[in-house]
Amino acid sequence: MRQAGAITRQIDYNQLPQAEVKQAAPDARGIAIQLINGVFKELKGCCSAWSYTFPDTETLKVVKQQWIKTFIENGISSDQQINIGMAKVRKLGSPYVPTPGEFVRYCQPQPEDYGLPSAEIAYREACQYSHNPTGAKWSHEAVYQAAKATGWFELKVMEERRILPLFERNYEIVTRRVLAGEPLSSIPKALPGQVHKTPAERNKAYYDAKQAEQIKQADLSHLTDGHNALAKMRAIMSG
Structure with a gap:
């Protein structure tokens, strides 16, 4: 059997699929670690069940790695996002530390976070x-x-x-x-049909178009009043 060292020496790591060797950019990972250290410090102060969630240092290290991955995968990279998330944690007042997925959802800005009314x-x-x-x-x-x-x-x-x-x-x-975080001016105008109609308006538009097509097919377009045209069509059919 060949020695493991001999095998690994023959591997060209540059030829491995990108999915296997790709890692988070150092900057992204560094930013995530810095943010999470601050988040954990705040969570420890406002979640009384902190010691229950992290009974020892080893558990804390393992969980922190999951938080780092979650932050990177979901683009959590700014103090503003963290401030929004921590504000919601404090508002909830739960003694338990949120999961990384829960905290990421808290960090997603909502209209009310910016004072926008409904x-x-x-x-x-x-x-x-x-x-x-x-x-x-x-x-x-x-x-x-x-x-x-x-x-x-x-x-x-x-x-x-x-x-x-x-x-x-x-x-x-x-x-x-x-x-x-984009500028608010210059809203593009709505094109015809972009604004939703009510079901009643859609039904009326459908039957109006259908009626107009029937009048055209019956060669009664010269009758400008739709009711007169329909009456003429009924008279022709009954005759």
């Missing part, structure tokens, strides 16, 4: 301030930008069932931008 509240605010947008005290810049993109006049005069879907679409865009 879409319903934002819409009411937009309607309220549409008469004097420049003199209003907006709860958040995102609400103002969504309202501006929707249209001050439209917010004042259009029925809610028609204007609300457009506002919700614009507010969703600015909310995503806030969470991503």
Whole structure:
């Protein structure tokens, strides 16, 4: 049998599949370790069951490796993310240390973390301030930008069932931008058909189109009134 050392000397590690040799970038791992050391220090102070979760140093080392991998895999790399996560841990007030997966979810920013109101509240605010947008005290810049993109006049005069879907679409865009740290201006206009219609509106549009096609096929397009055209079609069929 060949010696293990002789075998390993013949292996060309440069030819191994990338999945086998790929490791996290040193910077990413270093950042994760630094962040986790701070997180563990805070968790130890606010989770009374810390010693139950980590009864000895060896357990702590093993678990910390899992946290490092989880942070790297999920892109947790900033103090801002950690601050959001730790704020939720303190708010929950649980004595138990969260799992790495739970803590990563806590670190994902939500609209309320940035003071963004719900879409319903934002819409009411937009309607309220549409008469004097420049003199209003907006709860958040995102609400103002969504309202501006929707249209001050439209917010004042259009029925809610028609204007609300457009506002919700614009507010969703600015909310995503806030969470991503992107600028809020220049919201792209919605193309025709992008704003969702109600089921009743979709049904009416379908049957209107179907009726128009029937009138065209019957060569009754010269009758501008749809009811007259249908009556003429029924008369022809009954005759």
